[in-house]
Amino acid sequence: MQASVPKIAIDQLIDIVRAGGRVRTGIDIFNKQGQLLLEKDVLVFDVKIMENVKRLGAEWIPIVNGNAGGLWDKDGKQIGLPGAIPKVVERPQPPPKMQVSEIDHKINEIRELKGIAAKKYEHAKGCIKEALVSIQESGGEIDYAPIAETVTSLLDFLAKNDNAFSYLTREIFSSDDYLYNHSINVCTIGTVIMKKFNESFNTVVNSFLNNVPNNNLSESQQNEKSFSYFLPDDLRDISIGFFMHDLGKALIDKEILHKPGSLTEAEFEIMKTHSTEKGLELLEKNRLSNPYISNISVYHHANLYQDEPRCYPSGKNHTAIPPYAKVCKLADIYDAMTSKRCYKEALNPVGVVTDIFQKYAGKDPLLQYILHSFVKSVGIYPPGSIIALTNGQLAYVLDSQGPTLLPVTDVHGETLKGKPDIMVLDKESEAAGLKVDRRKPPISPLDAYKILPEYLLKTIQGAL
Ligand SMILES: [Fe+2]
Ligand SMILES: [Fe+2]
Known part of the structure; x- marks a missing residue:
């Protein structure tokens, strides 16, 4: 025809x-x-x-x-x-072969990464489950070695691909395993943010140092002026801290922990202890004195700027909260908002990134720096999210660089039957009037799931 x-x-x-x-x-x-x-x-x-x-x-x-x-x-x-x-x-x-092979290549790449990610995820889930059961059964004892080993294995995976964390399962249908998934997600997202933060912070400091002459230094010392805020071992401990940040919840009454509605003031006071008293009690009991791990446990709900409401422990000057604890808080909020909970549906990551940025932008210079690392890490358009374009089409984000997109519907919102070419939203397409339609509210992951073409759904099932 x-x-x-x-x-x-x-x-x-x-x-x-x-x-x-x-x-x-x-x-x-x-x-x-x-x-x-x-x-x-x-x-x-x-x-x-x-x-x-x-x-x-x-x-x-x-x-x-x-x-x-x-x-x-x-x-x-x-x-x-x-x-x-x-x-x-x-x-x-x-040349239809070219079109098909480009998209198939990308889909295969996603499938491969998802395969590895799923195994790492399941292993990490088993590890955190074991730790939580052990805490509940023994009154607070955990085996630290498998936790450290699991986090190291996750770090190896994350080092392979900048977007690797987005291939790890995101649970949008069930909130049953929320605490397990949340621990892994905060660990992986936080790790990527920390890496970006550390790299860009070091670059700024080193470029400053390299422009400061110091005649008392030998030539080789002059050449060695390289600063590192966090060393690889520090970063690993910080990632372990992210993984363990909510372990104190295992000591909170289950009725409060899994309450579907909002907590009363009294219940909220009890809940708060998961990061302070209970969290610290746990670390002390297991003789874990690493300051990164304990600071993350205590301060991952602390204020990111002076007088931020409903933060704990309260009364702390925001400049005294370590940057890695602030990173943990951002990763924590991002994951909580983009996951299904017993009282709410999962939200589209695109809207969540924007909301978090708007809430914290311009409050404090160091926080601004951390915020930029956060946005660069998850991307303004995180892989796996669905965005609306100004021509009416919906597209699946393959890569936040660009962003690189796969159109999934036509301009009328009908799911495309075939496999279209991958498109990159660059300056050229923007000049031609095609860009992300930011006036439209982000589509929820559940609705997105309904419009995705079969071939894409099979590949990314569970990844939204
Ligand atoms: Fe927490
Ligand atoms: Fe948390």
């Missing part, structure tokens, strides 16, 4: 419009990236529009007569459709 639709060379349409004529396609025109170039009902009489369509990659344009499509000359007289028009040649066959 597609083959019977007459197609006209874009240059020929440009000639018609330039000569004062009109063009209406009668069918939405997309380029290979799935970008809408021309809507079916638009009557084109401005040559710039046609030139733009050509610039965005269209070579041959179908004209569907039956849908009110057609060509008209400057006097409004209809021009006969292809066949009658000279210079119309059949569109050369597009």
Whole structure:
């Protein structure tokens, strides 16, 4: 059926419009990236529009007569459709193999990473489960060695790929294993933020140090001026701290811990002790004196700026809260908001990143630095989220760099049947008017799940 639709060379349409004529396609025109170039009902009489369509990659344009499509000359007289028009040649066959192989390659990459991630995740889940059961059964004892080993294994995985944490399972359907999933998610997200924070902080300090001459230093000492805020061993301990940050919850009454509604003031006071008294009690009982681990346990709900409400322990000057504890708090909020809980659905990560940024931006210079590391880590458009484009399409984020997207619906919100090309939202597409539609509220992960094409769903199931 597609083959019977007459197609006209874009240059020929440009000639018609330039000569004062009109063009209406009668069918939405997309380029290979799935970008809408021309809507079916638009009557084109401005040559710039046609030139733009050509610039965005269209070579041959179908004209569907039956849908009110057609060509008209400057006097409004209809021009006969292809066949009658000279210079119309059949569109050369597009290279479908190329399109399919590009998307298949990316899908295979995701599948492979998800396979490794799923194993790491299950192992980590078993580890945290064991620790929580052990605390409950023994009144607070844990085996630290498997925890350290599990976190090291997660760190190896995260080192392989900048977006690796997004391939780890995100539970949007059930809140049953929330505490286990949450411990792993906070550990992985926090680790990525810490890595970014440390790298960019070190770069700034080192560039300053390298511009400070010190004649008392030998030449080799001059060359060695390299500062590192956190060393690899520190970063590993911090990641272990992230993994263990909520272990104190194992000592909180289950009724309060799993209460579906909001907590009373008295219950909230008890809940608060998971990070302070109970958390510290646990570390002391197991003779874990590492300051990174204990600071994370105590301060992961502390104030990120002076006088931030409902934070604990209260009364602490925000400058005294270590940056890694602040990172833990951001990762904690991000994970809590993007996961299903017994009292709420999971939220779209795109909206959550924006909300967190807006809430904490401009409060304190160091916090601003941490916030930038957070946004760079999860991305303004985190992989796995669904975003709306200004042309009405919905797209799945493959990579926050770009962002690189896979269109999943057409402009009317209908799920695409085939596999479109991957598109990158760069300056060029923005100049052409295609960008993320930030006016539309982010689609919830559950709704997103309903519109994803089958092939993508199979690959990422459980990853949203
Ligand atoms: Fe907590
Ligand atoms: Fe937490």
